[in-house]
Amino acid sequence: MNHVSRRINELAWQAYIDIPFREGLLNGRRHEIVATLDLTEAEREAVLSMQADTLEGLCKELCQITEDSPNRISLLPANYCLTTAGTS
Numbered sequence: 001m002n003h004v005s006r007r008i009n010e011l012a013w014q015a016y017i018d019i020p021f022r023e024g025l026l027n028g029r030r031h032e033i034v035a036t037l038d039l040t041e042a043e044r045e046a047v048l049s050m051q052a053d054t055l056e057g058l059c060k061e062l063c064q065i066t067e068d069s070p071n072r073i074s075l076l077p078a079n080y081c082l083t084t085a086g087t088s
Contacts (some may be wrong), residue, residue, distance in 0.1 A: 007037075007039055007040075008043060008047075009062075009063065011037065015062075016057065016059070020054060022058070025052075026055075043065070
């Protein structure tokens, strides 16, 4: 199992099910929230560089991070990566 992917997927699930957490990621508190997470420096940089302002945008960006990982696993909500991939 790729631990990078697992941590990013855990972040995605938390954003999906935890409304206050998701709102924090989307409303400018991302630095504060990311500082509390157990992420590698590369993961932290990737999450902080995201330009999402909706749940859909956040999941699209997180899917991209996991797709860039060589041993990615997909624990995001069923088909979320598939339904958002390739949309503009």
